[in-house]
Amino acid sequence: MTASIDPHDPWAEVAPGSRRILEAALTAFADRGYHGASTRDIAATAGMSPAAVYAHHRTKADLLFAISRAGHQHVLAVCERALEGETTPVSRVRALTHDYCAWHARHHLLARVVQYELRALSPEHRSRIVELRSRTERLFRQEVQAGMAAGAFRADEVDNLTLAILSLGIDVSRWYTPGGDRTPVGIGRYYAGLVLTMLGAGQNTASPRA
Amino acid sequence: MTASIDPHDPWAEVAPGSRRILEAALTAFADRGYHGASTRDIAATAGMSPAAVYAHHRTKADLLFAISRAGHQHVLAVCERALEGETTPVSRVRALTHDYCAWHARHHLLARVVQYELRALSPEHRSRIVELRSRTERLFRQEVQAGMAAGAFRADEVDNLTLAILSLGIDVSRWYTPGGDRTPVGIGRYYAGLVLTMLGAGQNTASPRA
Structure with a gap:
């Protein structure tokens, strides 16, 4: 497993749909902190509806x-x-x-x-x-x-x-x-x-x- | 000025009323981050009304x-x-x-x-x-x-x-x-x-x- 690790890509093992959400959540958390970022902001950044975000991850x-x-x-x-x-x-x-x-x-x-x-x-x-x-x-x-x-x-x-x-x-x-x-x-x-x-x-x- | 510094008290030069608010705000920011803490929370922690907080500090x-x-x-x-x-x-x-x-x-x-x-x-x-x-x-x-x-x-x-x-x-x-x-x-x-x-x-x- 470690032999195939890409040091440049922490999301390599994440499904593409989930990846877009995680990257948007990461941006929001890094920018405003976990408590300061809303799921609504995260969905907007990912270009998705909050419902689509919830389908992948139930909560913040x-x-x-x-x-x-x-x-x-x-x-x-x-x-x-x-x-x-x-x-x-x-x-x-x-x-x-x-x-x-x-x-x-x-x-x-x-x-x-x-x-x-x-x-x-x-x-x-x-x-x-x-x-x-x-x-x-x-x-x-x-x-x-x-x-x-x-x-x-x-x-x-x-x-x-x-x-x-x-x-x-x-x-x-x-x-x-x-x-x-x-x-x-x-x-x-x-x-x-x-x-x-x-x-x-x-x-x-x-x-x-x- | 440095001769009189108290290494244990960063608030020594702050007025007592303001000190209580700053300590409450510090607790809230340390706990939830700046963006995650509300002025309402800070006032509650300080045991003051939001209006009393605003009298000392206009904004978060x-x-x-x-x-x-x-x-x-x-x-x-x-x-x-x-x-x-x-x-x-x-x-x-x-x-x-x-x-x-x-x-x-x-x-x-x-x-x-x-x-x-x-x-x-x-x-x-x-x-x-x-x-x-x-x-x-x-x-x-x-x-x-x-x-x-x-x-x-x-x-x-x-x-x-x-x-x-x-x-x-x-x-x-x-x-x-x-x-x-x-x-x-x-x-x-x-x-x-x-x-x-x-x-x-x-x-x-x-x-x-x-």
């Missing part, structure tokens, strides 16, 4: 869950794929950080909704998303820990470093602006180097500017 | 601006105060990062509204907030640059490092939960060490756990 809460699930599944698959073929602790953390940070730039609107609207999910939806989310966190934790165990990183404090790495990646979706000096791949490269420096594995040199 | 946009200005002024004053008496590049960056990160934990709801609702500000309000915000950014940039010029930091890339430091601090307000293992002061200490490691000035050891 279902739309948020569908977006959140698609986003979390996509970033998890991107991270799993990043590790394929990487065999050293340094190259594994580099690849993981690179693709995680690039994802948060490339899909910055999706990332914002996925990362900043967790509290708006219903308790049942939230527990399913937290489970998915913890799988991505675990990938980072495992790689940081493995590198420490192998003596490749001078740092300790696995949990705090994992949190800091994820934090840098997530915050990219807040500040990133398309068309600026910084590109998704440049950001990925820069943060991969910076994270290795944080881990005591080398000095960062690459620039995030195109 | 004014409330967001007042909160955003108070928050940005407070964090700027906290950062300016952090530098007082610090004379070496390492101690200045440590103090600045410590207090900036601790602020984003201690005032995490205020920080979320201040950092994540910039797009909801009117263009005129936004330009005034951006000016205030850039003064805090400049403090970090100057200290990073001064440390590099003095040979205290092995890193280069002033802009990217400044962005990464601010990013780590801002994201604290997203993930921080009061009453957890991590305390504002512990977070400040840990990130100060981590940032010095990022800058090539030493290895991080302090733990953010109480």
Whole structure:
């Protein structure tokens, strides 16, 4: 499954009719927040009647869950794929950080909704998303820990470093602006180097500017 | 002015009647986002009539601006105060990062509204907030640059490092939960060490756990 992931398309596994609605809901949530966006607005953006929207997703809460699930599944698959073929602790953390940070730039609107609207999910939806989310966190934790165990990183404090790495990646979706000096791949490269420096594995040199 | 700043009270310079409204508006914005919160909700939370709220702040946009200005002024004053008496590049960056990160934990709801609702500000309000915000950014940039010029930091890339430091601090307000293992002061200490490691000035050891 991860072998066929398209890193540019988080909606690849969604049916076309549903995709148009999810993209419209994403735009509305990113623009006005979950609570500030109405199903009526979403339908208008999708060029559909509210009834047609309801045929796919019964409630606004279902739309948020569908977006959140698609986003979390996509970033998890991107991270799993990043590790394929990487065999050293340094190259594994580099690849993981690179693709995680690039994802948060490339899909910055999706990332914002996925990362900043967790509290708006219903308790049942939230527990399913937290489970998915913890799988991505675990990938980072495992790689940081493995590198420490192998003596490749001078740092300790696995949990705090994992949190800091994820934090840098997530915050990219807040500040990133398309068309600026910084590109998704440049950001990925820069943060991969910076994270290795944080881990005591080398000095960062690459620039995030195109 | 910075000498008299209370790091625990961002509302110290606000009139008591206005303070109650701003705190109610902050709760509503942090909970439902700017677009999802109504002035009616805010008045109810403050225990006031909508008319009494309007007597202090004409519109919801004014409330967001007042909160955003108070928050940005407070964090700027906290950062300016952090530098007082610090004379070496390492101690200045440590103090600045410590207090900036601790602020984003201690005032995490205020920080979320201040950092994540910039797009909801009117263009005129936004330009005034951006000016205030850039003064805090400049403090970090100057200290990073001064440390590099003095040979205290092995890193280069002033802009990217400044962005990464601010990013780590801002994201604290997203993930921080009061009453957890991590305390504002512990977070400040840990990130100060981590940032010095990022800058090539030493290895991080302090733990953010109480």
